[in-house]
C-alpha cells in the first residue's frame with residue numbers, strides 16, 4: 001500500500017492531508033503557520049505532524065510515496081521558491097530543505113494557486129476535461145493553468161498569475177506585487193470592496209450598502225443578487241474586468257474549461273454567469289461557448305493538487 005501527503009502552506013494555517021494511492025483523502029487537519037524569515041521552524045512542525053499521523057495510522061515511512069507541498073509564492077523551474085511575502089520568507093529551495101528536515105522523500109513543491117488548479121483538474125470541477133485555467137478570487141487573485149494533464153508553472157514560476165496581468169495601465173495605486181493596475185487590485189475580495197467604496201462615493205444611487213459600516217465582498221454580491229442597482233453596477237464592473245482578463249488568457253491557452261474558485265466564488269452561479277457573459281464579449285465567436293464551472297474542492301484544492309503532483313511524478 002502506498003500513501004502520500006499533501007501540504008498547503010497558507011498565510012494563517014498549514015493544511016495537511018494523508019492520501020491513499022488511489023487519491024482518497026484519508027485524513028486532513030491543519031496547524032497554525034509559523035511566520036518569520038526562516039522556513040525551518042514551519043517545516044519542522046510539519047514533519048512532526050506527519051510523524052504523528054503515521055504512528056496514529058500505523059503506516060511506515062517507507063510506504064509514503066512522497067509529499068506535495070503548495071507554497072504561497074512563485075516557484076521556478078529549479079524548485080526555488082522566490083519568496084513568500086505573506087509569511088516572511090525570502091528565496092528558499094523549499095523542497096530540498098523540507099526533505100532534509102522532515103526526512104521524507106521526495107518532496108515536490110509548487111505555487112499554491114497552480115496546485116489548486118491541478119487539484120480541481122484531477123479530483124474536482126475539471127475531472128472530465130483535458131485542460132483548464134483556474135482563477136481564485138480571495139484576498140488576492142490567484143491563477144493556475146493545467147494543459148494536457150500537466151500543470152504549467154513556467155520558467156520563473158509566473159505562469160498562471162492572471163491576478164497580476166495589467167488591466168489598467170493608468171492606475172496610480174500600487175498592487176501588493178509592486179506593480180500598478182493589476183487585475184487583483186479590482187477583482188480580489190479586497191479589490192471589490194475598494195471598487196464598492198469608489199462607486200458609493202461617486203454615485204447618488206440609494207443602496208442598502210450605504211447602511212453598512214464596513215462592506216465585504218459577500219455583502220456586495222448578496223445585494224447584487226437581490227437586485228440592488230448600485231451593487232449590480234459594481235459587480236458588473238468587476239466581472240467585466242475578470243471576463244476581459246480571462247478572455248486574454250484564453251487567446252494564449254484556449255483551455256477546455258475555466259474554473260472560478262476562492263471565497264468570493266461562494267456567490268455561485270450568479271457570479272459565474274456574470275463573468276462568463278463578460279468573457280464572451282471579448283473573444284472570437286467560436287470560442288464563446290467555453291465551459292465555465294465553480295471550483296468544487298474549496299479549501300482542500302491545494303492539498304488535493306499537492307497529492308496529485310506526487311502521483312503525477314511517480
Ligand SMILES: [Zn+2]
Pocket residue numbers: 163164175176177178179182184
Ligand atoms: Zn500585482
